[in-house]
Amino acid sequence: MTAAAAATSPHAWLQAQARWNRTEIAFWLATLLPFWLFPDYLVLASQIAITALFALSLDLILGYAGIVSLGHAAFFGLGAYTAGLAAKYGWGEPLTGLMLGALAAGIVGYAASFIIARFRHLALIMITLGMGLLLAELANSLHWLTGGTDGLQGVKMWPIFNKFRFDLYGTTAYSYSLIVLFLCFLVARRIINSPFGLSLRGIRENPLRMPALGASSRAHLRKIYTISAVLAGIAGALLAQTTETVSLEVLGFQRSADVLVILILGGAGRLYGGLVGAIIFMVARDQFSGNTPQFWYFWIGALLIAVVMFLPNGILGGLAKLSSAWRSRA
């Protein structure tokens, strides 16, 4: 151990932290498998990719900066309604629609970040919860705009690049969602390995020390919260575009709670936690929920308790521990 450490230079060590490893490459290759193995499930696969992106956006604030949010669906919903409304009122071009969704969520996220960055712990949970409820109720009451509980009807998407139509099987939807997820993941990964990402981890690890090092934690928190809102907005816009409808539940408390559960199950603070969590959660829901969704939450509840008790760093944290134990034995 010491000999190996002495042999590395600090540059090589830091570079190694940011390098792509084989498991990561295998993971992304595996995301292509549904095209051949489960061609009937591409619609589900697309929803998983969207949920994974949403969970990734939450991971950036919760897993890296320690901001707990119970209202993250606010930004998902903003992105969804913005992209949906754009398409409904005549602008069905997907890529610009995605950017509009990102922009709307980003602007509101930036405004909210001035409040968010000043609070921690329970106060933060309550504020984010309040924000989520506020926006959901607003969308409900603006019936003329959002369609209220009937949902937003008449969303018509144009083909991507004027070429790829959104088909019934979800081939285009999954390709599109997967590519957007991957690009956003690259951005998130770069953020984590940057000086800014290092400072975020510093805030998570010890918020008291940061000002003593001359760091302005609040500026960092505002920035990551805005970035996270943008990514959540993109996820919401993707859902609106690939399903060509927007219902009130995009803003619902349930969605905020689900994404938190997904991230905790998968493991916060490791980028892939939200992705793995989304796959497990969505596939399991598809397989088990059937006609009795209440029953499904019974099992999710049990699983959540078990994971938090026995795998405090989520499923990925548990796997990482196993593999390092296995390696040190070999």
Next chain:
Amino acid sequence: MSAALATRGLDKRFGSLVVARGIEFSLPLGARYALIGPNGAGKTTLINLMTGMLRPDAGEILLGDEPIAALPPERRVARGLVRTFQINTLFPHLTPLEAVTLAVCEREGVARTWWRRVSAYSGVVDEAHAILSSLMLGADCYRPTRELPYGRQRLLEIALALATRPKVLLLDEPAAGVPRDESAELFAAIANLSRDITVLFIEHDMNFVFRFASRIIVMVGGRILLEGTPEEVSADPRVREVYLGKSHRTGVHHG
């Protein structure tokens, strides 16, 4: 003579408990001053007041010629007033290399960059590693901080502070909790600090205080009892009374 750091009439109370009362002292440039006093005297509180972690009820703090009492903590650090903590205040899951790199990035103003890798800043990384090596942490700098022995963590406390390039360094019991036979390394690190840095340190080990400090400030019950050279302080009957009468820790052993 110009002072590196000075206070004027600092007052602070927690409810009815007076923890600072009319605190006035000044540290000349490059000085090595010790701040001593029994437990609960208000030494840590004084550091909190000077670094902005607590707001004084009254009084002024001057860094060089500039009043800084209105500045938030991080701005004081940017101007060169830096502290360490009596109780480890580190980043448990970061390695020392990452933690010190973080501090250097913040100082250099590159901590806002999110589109380049940390490893692209090779000057920053070199500096971080040099600081760690100078404190004998070079071999341990790739292990998560929480896995390091306690004494090494105390050294990292100092490394983090040095990464900010302090002009005035306030060390709050740097050897607190370190067994006597292991504290030599820490005291050596403090003795080796650059003479460009003005140092005020709180310490209960009187051997080190008498060897290293040019002047000693004695604090009792939120007030400065006296300030003087080690000889003056050790000869003062009031100091003897405070330490022999009330101390629960190290008494005044010296000479």
